[in-house]
Amino acid sequence: MKRWVIGIVAAGVLGVGWWLVSPLFFDKVVNESPVATNMKENEDGMMKETDSSSPDAMTNDTMKVNELMGTFKGADSDHVAKGSVMVSEQHVRLENFEVTNGPDLYVYLVGADQETAEGISLGKLKGNIGNQNYEIPNNKATAGMKIVIWCKQFNVDFGIAELRTGM
Incomplete structure (x- = not known):
């Protein structure tokens, strides 16, 4: 009876250990195409973003409004980004992106005075290497904010990119 209990506990410990450590040995590569969006003036004279595949999309007069840019850096010496x-x-x-892999990584939009957990979740990180897109739900990013790759399970930042106005 004791051997069965010890065997079940050992199998559980090994399973959890593998789940936590295995991301360090395997990379997930993602290569999504850029999201093409255009700006179009609506009936009220306001600019609105439209999908480039829609029939109303502008072709020659594309405008980029409030485009922000940043470069990723690792959050500390153990996490490279x-x-x-x-x-x-x-x-x-995210372009030409690469980050140390982890068990529970998410992409967050975080304000200057916020902890990562208080920011806006853009979803689970699709892959630790490659080009990928995320949608910002009902919010607008501004200069001074940052994009953070965050391990939700252990509350650890893996990579940070400060946002600034594009040129």
Whole structure:
């Protein structure tokens, strides 16, 4: 009876250990195409973002409004991050992105005076390497904010990109 209990506990410990450590040995590569958006004036004279695949999309007069950019850096010596981030009104794009893999990574939009957990979750990180897109739900990013790759399970930042106005 004791051997069965010890065997079940050992199997559980090994399973949890593998789940926590295995992301360090395996990379997930993502290569999404950029999200193409255009600006179009509506009936009220206001500019609105439209999907480039819609029939109303402008072709020659494309405008980029409030585009922000940043470069990733690791949060500390154990977590390496590199690549660039571009933020439009409603989308975040990670390009040539690479971060140390972890068990429970998310992409967050975080204000200057906020803890990462208080920021806006853009979703689970799709892959620790490559080009990827995320939608900003009903919010607009501003200069001074940052994009953070965050391990939710252990409350640890893996990578940070400060946002600034694009040129």
